[in-house]
Amino acid sequence: MNPTNLTPKERTAIPRVEMPELDAEFRVSSLTLEVNQGLSREQAVMEASRCLNCPNPQCVTGCPVSINIPGFIKQIEQQNFNEALSVLRRTSALPAVCGRVCPQEKQCESKCIYNRMSKQPVAIGYLERFAADNGSLPQTERPQSNGVKIAVAGSGPAGLSFAGAMAALGYEVTVFEALHAVGGVLIYGIPEFRLPNSVVEKEIVALKAMGVVFETDTIVGKTLSYDQLLEMGFRGIFVASGAGLPRFMNIPGENLVNIMSSNEYLTRINLMHAGTPGYATPVPQPETVAVIGGGNTAMDSCRTARRMGAKRVMVIYRRSEAEMPARVEEVKHARQEGVEFLTLHNPVEYLADERGRVRAMRLQRMELGEPDADGRRSPRPVQGDIVEIPVDLVIVSVGVSPNPIIPAAISGLEVTSRGTIATDSETLQSSIPMLYAGGDIVRGGATVILAMGDGRRAAAAMHNNLQSNLK
Amino acid sequence: MYQIVDKQQFSANVVKFEVIAPRIAASRRAGHFVIVIDNEKGERIPLTIADANPERGTITLVVQAIGYSTRAICAMEPGQSFADVVGPLGRATQIRNGGTVVCCGGGVGVAPLLPIIRAMKQAGCRVISILAARTRELIILEEQVRKSSDEVIIMTDDGSYGTKGLVTNGLEAVLQREHVDEVVTIGPAVMMKFVSLLTKKYDVPTVASLNTIMVDGTGMCGACRVSVDGRNRFVCIDGPEFDAHKVDFDEMINRLRQ
Numbered sequence: 001m002n003p004t005n006l007t008p009k010e011r012t013a014i015p016r017v018e019m020p021e022l023d024a025e026f027r028v029s030s031l032t033l034e035v036n037q038g039l040s041r042e043q044a045v046m047e048a049s050r051c052l053n054c055p056n057p058q059c060v061t062g063c064p065v066s067i068n069i070p071g072f073i074k075q076i077e078q079q080n081f082n083e084a085l086s087v088l089r090r091t092s093a094l095p096a097v098c099g100r101v102c103p104q105e106k107q108c109e110s111k112c113i114y115n116r117m118s119k120q121p122v123a124i125g126y127l128e129r130f131a132a133d134n135g136s137l138p139q140t141e142r143p144q145s146n147g148v149k150i151a152v153a154g155s156g157p158a159g160l161s162f163a164g165a166m167a168a169l170g171y172e173v174t175v176f177e178a179l180h181a182v183g184g185v186l187i188y189g190i191p192e193f194r195l196p197n198s199v200v201e202k203e204i205v206a207l208k209a210m211g212v213v214f215e216t217d218t219i220v221g222k223t224l225s226y227d228q229l230l231e232m233g234f235r236g237i238f239v240a241s242g243a244g245l246p247r248f249m250n251i252p253g254e255n256l257v258n259i260m261s262s263n264e265y266l267t268r269i270n271l272m273h274a275g276t277p278g279y280a281t282p283v284p285q286p287e288t289v290a291v292i293g294g295g296n297t298a299m300d301s302c303r304t305a306r307r308m309g310a311k312r313v314m315v316i317y318r319r320s321e322a323e324m325p326a327r328v329e330e331v332k333h334a335r336q337e338g339v340e341f342l343t344l345h346n347p348v349e350y351l352a353d354e355r356g357r358v359r360a361m362r363l364q365r366m367e368l369g370e371p372d373a374d375g376r377r378s379p380r381p382v383q384g385d386i387v388e389i390p391v392d393l394v395i396v397s398v399g400v401s402p403n404p405i406i407p408a409a410i411s412g413l414e415v416t417s418r419g420t421i422a423t424d425s426e427t428l429q430s431s432i433p434m435l436y437a438g439g440d441i442v443r444g445g446a447t448v449i450l451a452m453g454d455g456r457r458a459a460a461a462m463h464n465n466l467q468s469n470l471k
Numbered sequence: 472m473y474q475i476v477d478k479q480q481f482s483a484n485v486v487k488f489e490v491i492a493p494r495i496a497a498s499r500r501a502g503h504f505v506i507v508i509d510n511e512k513g514e515r516i517p518l519t520i521a522d523a524n525p526e527r528g529t530i531t532l533v534v535q536a537i538g539y540s541t542r543a544i545c546a547m548e549p550g551q552s553f554a555d556v557v558g559p560l561g562r563a564t565q566i567r568n569g570g571t572v573v574c575c576g577g578g579v580g581v582a583p584l585l586p587i588i589r590a591m592k593q594a595g596c597r598v599i600s601i602l603a604a605r606t607r608e609l610i611i612l613e614e615q616v617r618k619s620s621d622e623v624i625i626m627t628d629d630g631s632y633g634t635k636g637l638v639t640n641g642l643e644a645v646l647q648r649e650h651v652d653e654v655v656t657i658g659p660a661v662m663m664k665f666v667s668l669l670t671k672k673y674d675v676p677t678v679a680s681l682n683t684i685m686v687d688g689t690g691m692c693g694a695c696r697v698s699v700d701g702r703n704r705f706v707c708i709d710g711p712e713f714d715a716h717k718v719d720f721d722e723m724i725n726r727l728r729q
Contacts, residue, residue, distance in 0.1 A: 178557065178687075178689050179557075179687065179689075180508060180515075180554070180555040180557070188687075188691075216555070217555050217556065217557040218494070218557070219557065219558075219560075219689060222498070222558065222559055222560060223494050223495060223498065223557065223558065223559070224494060224498075225498065228498075244687075244689060244690050244691040245690045245691070245693075245705075245708075246691070246692070246693040248693065248696070248703055250703060255696060255697075255698060255703070255722050255726060256725070257725060257726060257728060257729040258729065260692075260693070260694060261692060261693040261694075263691050263692050263693065264686055264692035264693055264694050267686050267687060267691065267692055268686060268692075272514065272515065272686070273512070278512050279512045280512060280513050280514040280539055280540050280543070281514045281515070281686075282514075284729075355728070356725035356726075356728065357729075403689065403690055403691070404690065404708060405689060405690065405708065
């Protein structure tokens, strides 16, 4: 069958592809094996042939960076995988990452025409990942340097995409990273079984080949001040320091031993390799673990806990599953891996054993009330309905706040009441003309694709600005 | 990078290192700390900066071998390098201009106290330093402390040096004797707790520099959180120094046991 000759009717008759994935019982024995195995060529071409190449493609409007989705999908259908990647690369710096971690069901795939036919949307995310993993582009020529030095604070998705865009324009880019490893949340946060480090490493190698310099162990605002960066000759600074600060619920007992943020838990395991023989960083590995929260970080935490050997892992979420912010696929995978979901439960207190470690949590049963400002039905307690459940480790995953180090260190930098850096919504320029900012330090906790889009947008705006200044 | 250029054994378990870290040496101030990773499989360990030499591009760290990683660090020799040193972290000490300050250091806590003693002295304070330890050989940096102090009181648990007794005995004698504007304390959590209880009784403002468990040291993990005045604060970015009278030391001591 040559898919390119299919009629629309034949196309819509093809069922949506299923992502090949490792068996749940097997995969929970490994921290590093990627769960989703990726589509085969045949699967990808077949899935691509489902796309109707709509004249007015709504999927593109669902993409925060307006990727030409039918464009890359039709290249896959024609088996031009390199060209498919090339289309993606025009708007996305990190397609291999976004194909894996974007909430497609809330973005591009939610707008797919198939939804209106009561059919499952084209698997745009799977196809994006396929193109990124299977396409290859000619090594980009290292551009002629224009001699203008640019500094980036933070090597997460926003910083990496900004660095790539500026390096391509000939700027001499140095990325300063506070941790000892490059990649930000892609490395310390998102686990290997969902996003292999090799995918991130490939991007970093490519940036280095374009002349981007990475300096680890360097905190802008601490190791190097803003004034020092100016003295060093940097003509533009992009701040992409992320939303590092974990929130807690401030309930009794929350500071007992063995209660930690998901950031701490995931950093210990992903960045520091706690639990892997030979590595010095410790992490508790008990039988019963509770994860508080319903976002992607909560899913990463509960699934990591299963892989660290916990027998009983519970997700505690105060609303119902319909309101859960996590990607649908992560919830599905967590369930397959034996994670229990206690929705409509909210912790109100933790109880200690005789040595000051958490031994139990008291959970308030909740019910859904009226929709709140976000349109999500807000939970309210069912009076007097409290359950007590034994637990050895609690991982609090109820959100993050912007990292305050840079906002506090640079005088004259305008900051919002939420602690994010105030920027022009179009150009991402801050109150200091040479300083731009993007990603979670501006958005306060968003997605990889938005951060990446910010990096690109800020690069274009800074380039414009520098060009007009240089003339 | 981060090569050890000098090592001095203060006592069986306490080692002083001079380490190449030019950017940190140039930007650090009293009260700042660094995170050190000994090798690529190592742990991130917070260590307070005891001194720095911006000309040589070095910082001084005093390390007590108490756990797996600190023992490994203390076994390192000049010529070897740490995998990573990042900083300076935390907020710098608020230095008083004038008045009488009592600086209480317990054990290895004297190392991070030294730059504060110096800065207070330089700013014109009358500085009384109290150095306390279990026994004589654990009293460190006495000579350097003397150079920047108007008075030095040595306390040992076993009476092998100075006066026999705890840091609080020495401190109470001073508080009874004269007006003190501020007390700064760095040492084991239990010691700081009792210093704080004592100075509360005498109504003397007191700053404690906390040494909690940390992973990243930049606000990301929250492992270092402590209750200060009933609010969660992060030692790495809000501290390490806090109003001792508002710190929940019992909670902190419990968290240090993990």
